Amino acid sequence: MRHYVRLAMIAATAALMIGIPFASHSQILSGLALERLGMLYTPGTGARPVAMGGAYTAVSDDAFALLYNPAGLSQIRRKELTFGFQHRSDEVTNTYLSLHATQSSSHTSLGHISVVYPYPTYRGSLVLGFGVFQAGTSDLESVKTAYLSDIGAMVENDYLQSGSIYQYHFGAGFDISPRLSLGGSIVLWDGSTAFTDKIDYADADSAAYWKDQVDVNLDGVSFKLGLLLKISEKLRAGLSFSSPVWLTYDGDGTTTYEGMYTGGDSGWTTDPDYGLIEDDYTLPMRFSGGLALSLSMLTLSGDLSYCDYSQAEYNGVAITSELDPGMEHILKETWDFHLGAEVTLPQAPIRFRGGFSYVPLELSMIEEIAYIAPVDEVRRVVADFEATRERKFFTFGVGGLIEQVLTLDLGVVIGGYEKVTEDEAGDVLTEERSITEVIVSAAYRF
Secondary structure, three states: OHHHHHHHHHHHHHHHHOOOOOOOOOHHHHHHHHHHOOOOOOOOOOHHHHHOOOOOOOOOOOOOHHHHOHHHHHHOOOOEEEEEEEEEEEEEEEEEOOEEEEEEEEEEEEEEEEEEEEEOOOOOOEEEEEEEEEEEEOOEEEEEEEEEOOOOEEEEEEEEEEEEEEEEEEEEEEEOOOOEEEEEEEEEEEEEEEEEEEEEEEOOOEEEEEEEEEEEEEEEEEEEEEEEEEOOOOEEEEEEEEOOEEEEEEEEEEEEEEEEEOOOOOEEEOOOEEEEEEEEEEEOOEEEEEEEEEOOOEEEEEEEEEEEHHHOEEOOEEOEOOOOOOOOEOEOEEEEEEEEEEEEOOOOOEEEEEEEEEOOOOEOEEEEEEEEOOOOOEEEEEEEEEEEEEEEEEEEEEEEEEOOOEEEEEEEEEEEEEEEEEEOOEEEEEEEEEEEEEEEEEEEEO
16 A cells, blocks of 8 residues: 555656646746747757857848848848758756666758748838748657665656747848848747656556656747848848747647556556646747958857846746745846857858857756655655756858859757756756757758
């Protein structure tokens, strides 16, 4: 009976580890849901801007202006059709109660497809653009294992999630004067996510299996405004404002739980528990600014972005820790910076690119099951985590022009982060993630 009580408590508490909770029992999990779903980090796509470290706000002289600064559309003089693919590999290593587990995953997807049309005008420039861009990914595989020495049991938690986040941009850029351009775009968000959360428990006398399967769809809307200032023939400045993002998640899930005793003569199976998900998130506005210096064969660019994620809301409520008397925010403000360079070879239509981006983690607190205490009480850790290595990426790439109408570009991203969750007893969970991404883009101009 004692084992059954432990197992039941594990199943009941396992819901604390679900990225999208069925009930709003914890605002902390709401912040974790945004991170797991990939909503807090949407780096975008495109081989050229990615290879330049994402420092593109003041460059933006192609279809990717829709993503980075719609005012840059005004620089385009020819019709443009572009598309691309991207491949991403993740390796996640969890150290959970001194046991290590590493999981690798990879996926290939459509990166973008877009079309740009310069509209004839008597003076200045008016350029219309439409594109579908992969803003981010929800793909995630994570495994945690732990040996509960107090009760002689082994627990393994497997989390598998798949899905992509796409943005549909409808934008325009136009000249106000020979030196100043403005632009704007309407952004529709679309995505789907499916995840499976499993917990396997085994001790000398019994075993239990808990599983949660969830499918959700994402819809959302936002808008983007941009400004591009030509300070001189060689120096440009760009500003971009992204509005709050209003998101809705709808879906359903099923939870199952079963177990047996070692002798095999008895066990238990619960009826499936079905639930509906109807959650609204509001992501805060973002401000970005950048400079680009264009010389004869060299372009240098730098960007700085600010976003106060503590203003994010879940079902109309700020995402804070209800366990903290001060109602500490689960998400924090961040400053990102990006650096990029592009070198054109003399007498050859080939360009080499490199860059660096620093994108701090937005989540400041995490909630985890630590272990089952000897007195059959679930010990839950709710604590700040320390980013021992913030999210950093090194990028590089190459591009070439064929017959003056077709460009082919390749971009590679390498980076990752590491974070540690502690309580009074010391380290509870260490998570380390390594990310490698390869992007291929092509553009036809006519």
